[in-house]
Amino acid sequence: MMTTADIIRKVRELEIKSRKLSNDLFKGEYHSAFKGRGMSFKEVREYQPGDDIRFIDWNVSARFSHPFSKVFEEERELTVLLLVDVSSSALFGTHAQRKKDVITEVAAVLTFSAINNNDKVGVIFFSDKVEKYVPPRKGRQHALYIVREMLTASPQRKGTRITEAVRYLNNSCKQKSIAFLLSDFLDESYEDALRVASSKHDLIGIKAYDRMDMILPDVGLLEVEDAETGSVAYVDTSSPFVRKEYEEQFHRYNDECKQIFLRAGSDLLHIGTGEDYVKVLQKFFAHRNRR
Structure with missing residues (x-):
């Protein structure tokens, strides 16, 4: 549990880092990557x-x-909506960071990039329901409030239901917006809602993952617990077949996510814990500018 002093320090750290990135690296790229309303x-x-x-x-x-x-x-003024997954699975991480930490940092950078461009920013926090909605506004104080909320989010539920968040986006934001959906996407049956949202908004998915989501270590019999359902299982990680099937399942699921976003006409980025997300975002902005 973070103390008030910890929260203040972390907010300040994220502000300094995010503002530097948005000023030095993303200002031009962000500005030209997204078109205004008309x-x-x-x-x-x-x-x-x-x-x-x-x-x-x-x-x-x-x-x-x-x-x-x-x-x-x-008309350059845009409305940016961040759909932030605060489910229990986002608390997992084995490589310097949790998936939640990656999501929070990327969301902070996007928030300050938007604020520096004089755009409005809002957030939809979701688990298997919409936990909280922060309406879009401008200004540094609003950006700091968003970062604090991301750091201290205490969801009432553990599961993930992307459809609920995307439907809330459609109902709460009537004008076309730039929507970033940040999650580990451990969910299913959200394709229809995503397609509807993508027809109305410029929607970009950002998938956070951990190395152990992809590769099991060879440590013998391993007890694992589903963070969202609480179910427990035992996995024989010493089996090459088990490890190979685990990795192939990760790639199959990744490919499925890519196809869902592709069919919806949206972009999907992948960012791992401990990975340099700056390069991923720069590459994405550069790609958008070449369209």
């Missing part, structure tokens, strides 16, 4: 060869007996 009128100027004749301002042109064109600019 175009707004900026000014009129003298007509130039190549201007679209549909944008000629006939009233101004008549007044000055010379053609003038309307100039528009993209």
Whole structure:
């Protein structure tokens, strides 16, 4: 259990790290990776060869007996929604970090990147139900509040139900938003809800995983407990067949997640505990900018 002093220190650490990353590495990439809601009128100027004749301002042109064109600019203000998995399975981690720590750091970086771009940010915390909703707002204090909530989240339930969070997104946010879904995706039957959300919002999945989710150590008979259901099982990790089947099952499930997002027309990123998530995010932003 974190003390108040621990929380304040951790919030400050995440703010410094996230603001540095969003200022030094992601400011340009984030700004250009996501498009605004539309175009707004900026000014009129003298007509130039190549201007679209549909944008000629006939009233101004008549007044000055010379053609003038309307100039528009993209509306940059965006609404960013973070859907953050706070289920018990996110507490697992064997490589310097838990999956929850990865999710929290990435969410903090995205929060400060949005705030630095003068965008609104909100959060939907979910387990197998929506645990808490923080409506989108601007400003540093709001960003710090979000980070504190992520660090101190105490869910009432242990399970994971992605459909509940995605449906809540559709119902609570009427305008098109940038939605980041951060989870280990240990769930099923969420494809339909994801497809509906992706048709309305720009939705990006970020899948956190631990090395032991993929590879079992050879340590003999191992007692394992499902963090969400409490069920206990024994696994013979000394068996090469068991270890091979375990790893293949992880890759099959990963491929299934990729296909679900692909069919929904959305992106899915994979970030492991202890991995340099900065490189993953930079690669994603660069890819978005080339589209």
